[in-house]
Amino acid sequence: MTDITGRNVGCGRLLVIGGRENRTCGTGPLKEFVTLSGARRSRIVVVTTATDMPEEVTAEYATVFSRLGVSSVTELRLIGRTTADDPATLTMLEQATGVLISGGDQSRLSMLVGSKTNVLLHRRLHEDGLVIAGTSAGATALGRWMILGGDGATSSVRIGPGLDLLGNVLIDMHFAERGRLPRLLSGIALDVQYLGVGIDEDTAIMVDGDRFEVIGRGVVTVVDADRATVADAGHNPMALFDVRLHLLPAGCCFDLEQRKPWFGPTREEEE
Template identity: 45%
Template sequence: MAGTLVIVGGGEDRTGDRTVLRRVAELAGGAEARLVVLGTATTVPDDLRATYDKAFGDLAAEVTFLPVATREEANAASTVEAIGRATGVFFTGGDQSRIAAVFGGSDADTALHAAWERGIVVAGTSAGAAMMSTTMILGGGEQVPTTSVRTGPGLGFVSGLVVDMHFAERGRIARLLSLVAMFPHELGLGIDEDTAVVVSGSAFEVIGAGTVTVVDAGRATSVRVPASGDGPIALTGAVVHVLPSGYAFELATREPVITEAPVGTRARERGE
């Protein structure tokens, strides 16, 4: 059975409670964890090496930062070996197209998929989150829903969903609505900063400070996508779920699941 994915919306806490990073380390074996942090997406690997060495330092047995900034490094035996003995891998933020171009299809990519099939944790934040699925967002207009959103193939750890990150912070729901209007087969996942989905089997759990917005156009009653990309899209009957920590989601049935004791009303939460 394949391992767990931790898909982080960027901006995860790295110095305080570290709820999201702590979960990554725990899933990788806690005090026994051997984490490899991959900096392929970033152009400032030295900064991120220092950041994640410190952030993961007391949470794992071993933290190895690998820049993997070239295809040569991605095909290097040392990279493949480091991934082969890792219990968890964490992709930093940066530019997801760099992960596709530098890491994609390399020996390290093959080794990572093999390790993932054996059950290790694969985690990533921001660009490292976008690339998790078979289709990833590359960029495009964030404001008005148009066809300007651009996608490309990701590393394919999960299929049937597309991840957008820094979601609330950058107001990206128009972009995600555009995407699911064009490709209703895909479920849109908008992940806020310091928030993550932990994917295991066909379900995911929400952790962290913000929310995960699920946009489901599968039951849309009509869709209109202008050919030019200039005009606004139309989309009726899309379903939206806003899920904070305490909620899970069943991908196979596209249904949210409450995992913590539900609080139906404000009064209930107040204990009134």
């Protein structure tokens, strides 16, 4: 069901951040996250499963969210499947207006896949207006499949199941900074129905239904192998003909269904 502006009623937003977002002056992706989550009335939960420094990470986010006027920031340190299925965990997530999944090592997030936490996040995102952000490791985990590792500079990649909050998209992060296009291309070559989305640092896509808008300082690189020819996928080097590539800075939008970019209204105003 959509409202008169075409927005899905009840549908929340995903904010997929490429890592190293500005955490000091409260601009960019984190500010957008707070605005979407209800500004001063936000109730934010920070999931620190991926990091091995949960106290430091929580303190850092609490500081920046406090600067943005948010008083309710709670850490959720899910450390195993039991805690991810725990009723107390679900209660906390049920009350949140915004959930941020921190960076770290995305393989630690694998244990959330298919948990009651995962089911709740999926339901509240699609039916209950929840805002979910993931940064770095927490960003790639948002897809149906996530990149677990692989060298950025050569065509090798390891992928595994993700939280499935964003279908048909394979996300990579720290994208330009770590030269990860070869890795992302090798990922989508394994299954060309997946759209590759590489997000630079301090940059994010804000997903609303089937569309996203780019915010932040860098670029989002979209690679679409839908009409491509692939040979030797999974090997190095592979051959790949006719991939479509888009470089999208802030204000550009993308239709995930039609696989088409356009200049959004915020960008047109700038120009």
